[in-house]
Amino acid sequence: MLAVGDAAGAVKAATAALKLDENHGQAWHVMAIALEKTGNLQNAFAAFEAAVKLLPDDWAIIDDLGSLANRLGYLDLAEKLYQKCLAADPGNLDVANNLACVLRDANRYDEAIELLKAVIAAHPQSALLWNTLGTVLSDKGDMEQSVIFFEESLRLDPGFQKARYNLANVRVALGEPEQGLADINKAIRGSRLPMEIATMKTAKALTQMILGDLAGAFETYEARFDPSLKEAVAFHAFGKRWSPDDDLQGATLLIYGEQGLGDEILFANLLGDVIDAVGPDGRVLLAISDRLLTLFSRSYPTLVVHSYRTQSRLGRTERSVEFGGEAPAIDLWTPIGSLFRRFRRAKAQFPDTPAFLKADPDRVAHWRDVLQSRNAAPKVGFMWKSLNMNGSRARGFSPFDLWQSVLGTKGVEFVNLQYGDCSAELAQAQAAGLDVWTPPGIDLKQDLDDVAALCSALDLMVAPMTATTNIAAACGVPTWVIAAPDAWPRFGTDGFPCYPSVRLFPTDGFGQWSGVMERIKQALSEEVAGRGVRTAAAA
Missing domain, CATH: 3.40.50.2000 (Glycogen Phosphorylase B;)
Incomplete structure (x- = not known):
């Protein structure tokens, strides 16, 4: 079932197998892979651990567990697992590459570069290794040098869309957003994995913003909520999810703050317009970081301001509202950035008033x-x-x-x-x-x-x-x-x-x-x- 992309079906099949034999290591491995593909990362991690306990010498399972540990930010554990795999199989290219990624993510750039140089010397035709070396250099800040390695990766494998996407990000950072956008579009067309496509679309949206295409950018930016993304936030739904075609007049609208604290503030630039759109017969509720409650309550006295609650469940970030009692009747809800799809589609829609927050x-x-x-x-x-x-x-x-x-x-x-x-x-x-x-x-x-x-x-x-x-x-x-x-x-x-x-x-x-x-x-x-x-x- 995994071979045909049916991760949910694979979970059911693995569950059935484990009911027959709970000590079946390969069943736990299949369960882990399937759970990871469905986004259930924490349970996937537990399934991998069970598989490793039963099959401690199966390096494929240990390698997979290391990849998930890296994805979850458990860098020390991931490094130990990859080192263990390399000790058993020193010539394993994929494991060496994964270890280099861990060292990169831990800001140990020089160690990652030395490791990759040695592996590339033995595998000079590996597009994967050249791409990873490019990512190490770009993360380190050596953008111009990284271009050489991404281009070499694409020369070796023109269909390696991850390298094309990485090259696109470097182009944008170096002040070439038009070329970067063209590369991202090509990478999206050539990709098949949902997580890669969603990641690329999110980067495409930011590039469109840089180019001033706000109408297109904020439509594309909805990809940030794709459930295949580890960092995607799942919001508790109250009423109907707002869309730009919905009439706000007289509605009760719940707006969630999103992204980092700075983005919550920046996106709040449009709150005045939203309040006007709802009108005197409507109501706007804002769920925002508790550190901003007092400031926003003073700045927007007609808003009903609450703090949100963020938690991690099964590897997914979930956000809800601290109402302090029974939830009110809500017609529509939306993350705050999504409102730009209606209220900030062009530069002319930004107000020229110098401030929208009021200090004490x-x-x-x-x-x-x-x-x-x-x-x-x-x-x-x-x-x-x-x-x-x-x-x-x-x-x-x-x-x-x-x-x-x-x-x-x-x-x-x-x-x-x-x-x-x-x-x-x-x-x-x-x-x-x-x-x-x-x-x-x-x-x-x-x-x-x-x-x-x-x-x-x-x-x-x-x-x-x-x-x-x-x-x-x-x-x-x-x-x-x-x-x-x-x-x-x-x-x-x-x-x-x-x-x-x-x-x-x-x-x-x-x-x-x-x-x-x-x-x-x-x-x-x-x-x-x-x-x-x-x-x-x-x-």
């Missing part, structure tokens, strides 16, 4: 007093990294060393807004004699309502896109954003349409930070010299 005015006044009591210099908030710097995410943020030229700008006091552990970077700044002040008495990660107030009391914010940057921009704070060529929220413009207060500082190319840092320093010096930086007293 009393706390803004408090932070202004604190900032003014320090000195008269303009106060510039800054950040330099995301809390999640795992894998390829790290390549999207400048090394802290390169901030020194900006932080050395005369006549400015820089306010540290970086959440998470940043003690090493602050010590580095202090050793270099740079003036960086960390505000006391605020949890920069958890207390987002007070973060909004602090940002609103600043003269300027300078940062890459993070959750805090989104909050500042949504509150209308003048915000200078450092963005790579593949920053999809630009939506084909030279700014960020969701945030009219943003001034974009694009990099010269992927990983090219020095030039943009110098431009920020120059622009900041000019602002200070001309007193163009908003002063707290005048705000």
Whole structure:
């Protein structure tokens, strides 16, 4: 049944076999493979473990378990399993490749490269190995070099669509979205696995956003909910799933926040339009991160704001609403990003109002007093990294060393807004004699309502896109954003349409930070010299 793609049928057949003999190792193996294909990852993992216990020397089962462990993020276990397989079969190309993927995902790039070099020397005609080496280099940030290896993989196997897709992503990151889109479309047409197709469609949507094709992009972006994707969120349905053709007038609509915290804020740009569409006889309920409850409740007093509950069940992320009692009658529900399919199909549909979130005015006044009591210099908030710097995410943020030229700008006091552990970077700044002040008495990660107030009391914010940057921009704070060529929220413009207060500082190319840092320093010096930086007293 697995051979013809009937994973559900294979689960039933394996279940029947195990009722006859619960110690049948191969039946547990089939059960595990079938469960994984249906998306039931945690039960699949348990089935693989049962198979390994019964057949401890079956390297195919151990290899499969390692693949699932890697998919679930159990990198240490996956590495041990692959090492065990290689010890028994040193020439196994697939296992060596899988081990290299684990090392890559653990950010151990040099080890992965050395392993792949050795295996490629023995198997120079393997398109799989050349592709994996390309992914290691691209995740490491060596985009231009990775192109060579993806192209070699495709030369060896023109039908290897995963390599074509990886090459497309690199093209987009290097500032060639048109070519990237063409490659993604070709990869989608040549692919057969549902998970690969859904992954490629999601990347296609982001590329369409970069190119400004919003109508097409957000239709394609619905692929992010494909159940074959490990990261796809399953939402608890209340009423009917909204579609762009539904009449919202007078309806009760539940909107779920989705993706990361920054995306929840960015997508909220359209809430005012949704409230207008529902009208006075309708009602809008918003389920959002509990850290944003107070801020959104103040900003949208006609909204009924709840926190959502997210849990993992059988390897699937599920999201529901914390109503605090019986659920109200709901006509329609939707993830917030899906509403762009109706309300943000073109640039002209973005409002030009500078803010859609409102910080607590009393706390803004408090932070202004604190900032003014320090000195008269303009106060510039800054950040330099995301809390999640795992894998390829790290390549999207400048090394802290390169901030020194900006932080050395005369006549400015820089306010540290970086959440998470940043003690090493602050010590580095202090050793270099740079003036960086960390505000006391605020949890920069958890207390987002007070973060909004602090940002609103600043003269300027300078940062890459993070959750805090989104909050500042949504509150209308003048915000200078450092963005790579593949920053999809630009939506084909030279700014960020969701945030009219943003001034974009694009990099010269992927990983090219020095030039943009110098431009920020120059622009900041000019602002200070001309007193163009908003002063707290005048705000």
